[in-house]
Each structure stands twice: as structure tokens, then as C-alpha cells.
Amino acid sequence: MSRVQVVRPAGAGHETLYVLLVSLCILAVAAGIVALRGERHDEVSIEAHQLDARRDLYATEQGVYADLRVAFEEIQLRREEAPELVEVATLAEEGFPPFAQDASSASRGEHQWQRLGQQAYLGLSQSASVAGSFLMLIPTAHDGAADIWLLRKADATVPADLSPAALIAAGWQQIAAHYDAGVTRQHRH
Numbered sequence: 041m042s043r044v045q046v047v048r049p050a051g052a053g054h055e056t057l058y059v060l061l062v063s064l065c066i067l068a069v070a071a072g073i074v075a076l077r078g079e080r081h082d083e084v085s086i087e088a089h090q091l092d093a094r095r096d097l098y099a100t101e102q103g104v105y106a107d108l109r110v111a112f113e114e115i116q117l118r119r120e121e122a123p124e125l126v127e128v129a130t131l132a133e134e135g136f137p138p139f140a141q142d143a144s145s146a147s148r149g150e151h152q153w154q155r156l157g158q159q160a161y162l163g164l165s166q167s168a169s170v171a172g173s174f175l176m177l178i179p180t181a182h183d184g185a186a187d188i189w190l191l192r193k194a195d196a197t198v199p200a201d202l203s204p205a206a207l208i209a210a211g212w213q214q215i216a217a218h219y220d221a222g223v224t225r226q227h228r229h
Contacts, residue, residue, distance in 0.1 A: 086216045089208045091190060093217040100148045100171040104163070105188060105215060107137040108176050112186040119182055128153045128161065138163060138174075159202055168194040175212065177202060188215045 086092055093105055114136060118126050131139040132153070138145055139153050139161075149171030151163030163174040172192035179185065189212040199210055207214075 087214075089212075090214045090216040093215050097190070097215070098171060101190065103144075104138045104148050104151070104171055104174055108161075108174060108188055109186065111136050111139065112176065112178075115178065116182060123158075125155055125158050125161075125178060128155050154198075156198065156202070162198060164196050164198075168192055168196070172196075175199065175202075175207070189213065190215055 091097060093102065097105060111131065114131075115126055128139055132141060134140075135142075138148065138151060145151065147170075149168070150166035151171075151174065152166065153161060153163045156162055158178075160178060161176045165171055165173045172190045173196040175189040175191070177187040177189070179187070189207055191210070191212045193211060199207060199212070201207075204214070
């Protein structure tokens with residue numbers, strides 16, 4: 041008598057179930073780690089006399105602001121060699137934006153730059169609708185940070201007093217930079 045034994049193929053149902061359960065466990069553990077260790081980026085509030093560098097400036101103003109920050113680093117390096125602030129003409133001759141008069145400066149408000157003693161650089165905008173006038177206050181300490189102000193009036197003049205209270209009273213606004221890992225450009229204009 042011949043006996044026939046039927047061997048059923050192994051079903052993939054159990055294996056699929058195990059793989060699915062392991063995948064879900066891995067996802068749950070990863071989500072828990074991200075929730076516990078994730079950084080919170082709370083909104084940084086700024087004062088009424090300040091502008092947020094990434095949200096409140098026009099694109100042209102952001103460009104001038106970025107150029108001023110880079111130029112400030114060069115100015116600080118030169119102050120280590122000689123305490124006097126570098127002349128605007130020297131910075132322009134060496135091609136440092138925004139002091140150099142080139143196509144970029146023409147499209148960003150054609151600022152007329154001048155040094156104000158040993159304290160500041162002032163760029164009066166020739167086209168306030170494109171970009172406002174900038175004032176970069178240089179700290180007395182060689183390791184300090186530049187304090188940059190903006191005035192969006194067409195008739196901006198050289199400020200008589202460079203104290204924060206006098207600048208605020210004259211309509212100048214301080215540019216506050218709060219950069220973090222999640223910086224994205226947002227347009228409010």
C-alpha cells in the first residue's frame with residue numbers, strides 16, 4: 041500500500057507577523073528617543089526697537105547685514121595690529137562689501153559709507169525703498185560684537201549721539217540675530 045504524505049509549504053504568515061512586530065518595536069523606541077532628546081526651538085522674543093535679522097529685513101538688507109558682519113571680522117583683525125579703525129576708502133579699495141562700490145552695492149541701495157570717528161561706520165542709503173541706512177557700532181573691546189542698526193527713512197542723516205536711547209528716539213532699529221539650527225527664511229513683507 042502506498043502512502044502519500046502531503047507536506048504543506050511553510051506559510052509566510054508567521055514570519056511576516058514577526059518582522060512586522062520587530063519593525064513596530066524599532067519605530068516605537070526611535071520615536072521615544074526623539075521625543076525625549078529632541079531640541080525645543082522656542083520663539084525668541086525681540087524688543088520693540090529691534091528687528092529680527094531673518095524675518096524683518098528685506099532680502100537686500102539681509103545681504104548688506106551679512107556683508108557688515110564679515111567686514112566687522114576683518115576690521116577687528118586689523119585693530120589687533122593698529123587700534124585705529126580702517127578707513128572706508130581702504131575697505132572699498134580692497135573690495136570688502138558693502139563698502140566697495142560695485143554692481144552688488146548698486147542693487148542694494150547704493151549706500152554712501154563713512155567712518156564716524158573711532159566708534160562706527162555709517163552707510164546712508166540712496167534708495168530707502170530698496171534698503172534702509174545702516175549704522176555699525178564698533179565695540180571698544182577687541183573681542184566684542186558689532187551692534188548694527190537700521191533706519192528706513194529716505195532722509196537719514198548722521199546721528200549726533202550714538203547711544204542706544206538716542207538712536208531709538210531718532211527712529212533707528214537695532215538688528216537682532218538669533219540663529220539656530222532650524223533657521224528658514226520666512227517672508228512677512
